[in-house]
Amino acid sequence: MDASSGLATQPHAEHDPHHHDDVHDHHELPFWRKYIISTDHKVIGIQYGITGLIFLFFGFSLMMLMRWQLAYPGQPVPVIGNLLGRMFGPGAVENGHLTSEFYNSLGAMHGTIMIFLGIVPIAFAAFGNFVVPLQIGAPDMAFPKINMASYQAFFFGGIVMLISFFVPGGAAKGGWTSYTPLSVLADKGPTYDPFWNGQTLWLVGFILLITSSLLGAVNFIATIIQLRAKGMTWMRLPFFVWAQFVTAFLLLLAFPPLESAVVMQLMDRLAGTSFFLPSGLVVNGAPVHVSGGGSPLLWQHLFWFLGHPEVYVLILPGMGIVAEVIANNTRKPLWGYKSLVFAALVLGFLSFLVWAHHMYLTGMGSVVSAFFQTTTVIISIPSVIILSAFFISLWGGSIRFNVPMLFATAFLPMFGIGGLTGIPLAFNSADLYLHDTYYVIAHFHYIVAPGTIFAVFAGIYFWFPKATGRRMNEFWGKVHFWPSLICMNIIFLPMFLQGMLGMHRRWYDGGQGWNLANEKVWGLTGFEWNTPISIAAWVMGLAQIPFIINFFWSMKRGEKVGINPWEATTLEWTAPSPPPHGNFATTLVVYRGPYEYSLPGRETDFTMQDEPMRESDRKAYEAAAAVH
C-alpha cells in the first residue's frame, strides 16, 4: 500500500477485517505472555520504564536517608528509625541512627542503583525500546527474543542487588566505583558468607546488568541499521535515534572491559587471586596473606574505561529526548541537525579517550595526566555544540510551554551548569583540590539529576499518549515540575560552596567534626548548609508524589487523545495509540527529514515524515537551500 493514503487520517486501520498480514497475532495471548515475558518491544520498553522508575525512587530514598545523617549526624531517624532497625538489623541501624557501615552501603548502592538500575534502564532501554522502532518505522526490534532476555537479565541483576541489602553485613560498602584493594578485602571474614555477602553479590549483579546492556546494545544497533523504513535514510533519522545509536555503541564497547574487571575481582574474592592486590599489603597493622603482584590501578583503569563513556550513556539519550520535545514545541526545525549528529558521533568517539581524568590523584604521571586533560577539554566542544544548537532552536519559535517542554527547557541551563562546572575538574591542577569533594557531587548531579532525569520526565510526559492513548494531566505535571526544579537547585548549588571549602564527599558526620566545614560561606557554615540541602531533598521526594499519582491515574482516567496529540512529525505518531503488535498497519515510506515544522505552503504547521512531496514543498526546500 502506498503511504500516501496517510495513516494519520486512518487511526483504525489495524481493525480493518480484510487486513491479514499478521494473522497469527490475532488470537489473544495469555496475560503472562503478553506482559511478563513479552517479546514486543513496546511492552519491554514499558517493563524497563516502570522497573527503572521504581529503582530510581528506591535509589533516591537511600539518599534521603543519608541526608538525615548528614544534616543531623548521630541522631535517630524520625518516624521510620525503628522500622529500619527491624528491616536491616542492629548492625545497620542502631537505636534508630545509621551506623557508619550502613551509611557507606547507602552511598555505594545509591550510586549503583541510580546509574545502572535507574537511569540507564529508563533513558536508554525504556525509551529506546519503545520509541526507536516506532521512529524508524520498524515492526519490532531486530531480535525480539534477545530483547526479552535483556530485560530479564536486568531484572535479575536488580534483584541480586536488592538481596545484597539483607545478607549478613549488608550491601556493598566500597563506593559505586568499588575501588580495590578496599573492595576485595571488604565483607570478608568469619562473620561473612564467602558468597552471600554484599560485595560479591554486587559483582554478580553487575555481570547480569552488563549482560543485559550488551544484549540491548547489539539489538539497538542492528535494528537501526537493518529495520529502517523505506526512504528513512541516515540523515532523516530523528536525533533521538542518533543519540540512542551512539549510546548503544558506547555500551557495546565500554562495558566489556568492566566485565573483565568484575570477573577478575570475583576471582580475587572467591579464588584468592591477587589481580588487584599489591605485594606487601598491610591491613590494620598486619600483612595480608595473598600472593600479591597485583595492581589497584588496573581496576581503576578498567572501571573508568567504562565509567566515563557511561557518563555519555547517561546524557545522550536525554539529549535525544530534549531534541524531540524542543523541535515539537518550538514548531520549527531543530537548528543544526547535521551538526548535532556529527557532534554526537564525535562525543561518542572521544568519550573513550578521557577516562583517566578520574584518576589524576593516583599519580599516573604528568605526561598521562596532560594527555587526558587535553582530550577532556576537547570533548567539551561537541557537548557545547549540542547545547548551543538546542538554545538556538528556541530562538524565534512560538513555544508551547506544556509539561514536556517545561522539563526540556529546564534541562538546558541545568545541563549547562553541570557541564561548565566540569571544566575546572578537567584541569589536573584544579582537580587535585576539588577531587572527591562535594563540588564533584554537585557537578555530576547537575548533569544527571536536573539534566538527564528532567529529560526522562519530559520524555514520559511526551510519549505517554503514544503508550496509553491518554494524556497526563497538565496541572499536576506543573505541580510536579516547579518544586522539582526549585529543590534540585537548593540541593546542588550549595554543594559547590561546600566543595570549595574542601568538604569531602564521603564524610559520615556531614563535616561536623572538621574545621574546614565550620567556615562560613553565604551566612552558613559548610556543615550548616547540610540542613537546607536535606530539607530540599525531602521536599523533592514529596514533589514526586503528584507525578506518581498522575502517572497511574492518567493510564485509566487521563484525557483521551488522538494518535498525534502534539502535532509532531516523526513516524511514531502515525501508529495507533497504543500501537498494536507489529506497530504499523501498512508499509511506510519516508519522504523527508524528521523536523518539518512550519513548512511554507502547507495547511498545517507540521508535515509528517511519510507525507509525499508536493510541488510547494520542493519550492520551499529550494528557497531554503538558496538562503544557506
Place this chain on the structure above:
Amino acid sequence: MEIPYTVTARPDTGLWNAKVGIWLFLASEVMLFGGLFSAYVFLRLDAEPGAWPHGLLNVPVGTMNTAILIASSVTVVMAWASLKMRKFRAYWWYMLVTILCGVIFLGVKLVYEWPQKFDHFGAFIKKDALEKYEPYLGNHHLAEKGLPQRTEISGHLHNKEALNDPNVKEYEIALDPVNADPTNPNMDRPHFLYVPPTDKIATIEKEDVEYANMFLPKHSAYFASYFTITGLHGAHVLGGVIIFTYLWLPVGTKLYKRNPEHLANRVEVAGLFWHFVDLVWIFVFPLFYLL
C-alpha cells in the same frame, strides 16, 4: 508480524540481521578479552624481574590443541559451504567433526592440563632464607651469569596435609628438575618441553616460606591470569560446542527442510563466533605457553 531481513539481505546494507548482530557481539567480545589481555600486560610489566614464571605449561600438548582448534575452524567453514551447496550429508559429517574437535580441546584442558597444574606445588622462600636453600635455587650461579634470582622451589608435594595443618612444620617436595640441579646451565632457561618432577626430595621449613601453594589461580599473577583467561575461553568453546550440537541434532536441522538458507545463515553466524574463539586462542597460546 514478520521481521524483515532475517534470512535475505537488506539491499542497501547487503546484510541480514543476525550477521550484523554477531559482528557487533564479536566487537564487544574483543573488548572483553581486550580487557583481560591488557590486565595480563599490566601485571606482567609490573612484575619484579624474574618473578614472571616461564616454561610451566606443556608446549606440545598446547600446540596439539591449537592445531585441533584451527582444524575445527576449517571444518565449520566446510559445513557451511556444504549447506550452501545443499549437501546435507556432508554438512552433517563436517559438523560432527567440528563438535568433536571442540570436545577434544575441552577434554585436554579439563582432564589433563588443568589438573596437572592443580597437583603441582610451589613455595616462595623468604628473602633472608634464600641462602639456606641455595642448593635448590642456585642463585650464586645465576648471579655470575647476570640472570635474575630464583625465589621459588617447586615440585610434587608429598605431605599434602602440610597445606592446611598448622602442626605440620615442613613441606616435603619431590623437586622439579630446575631445583634438583639448579646450577646446570641447561636450567638457566625454562624448558620448552614439560619435564616431570625428579626423585630428589627436599624438606622446606614453613617458617622460611613467604607464601606456598599448589599451582592454583591464587599461586601467582601468572596463574591467576592463565586460569581466568583460559577459563573464560573454555567457556566460550563450550558455548560454541553447545550451539553446534543444537545445529547438528534433528531439533536444529529440521529447519533445513523448511528453509535451508536460514540454517546456512545460522551455521555462518555460529561459525563466525567459532572463528573468534579460535582467534582468542591464537593470542592465548603464545602469551602463556611460549613467551
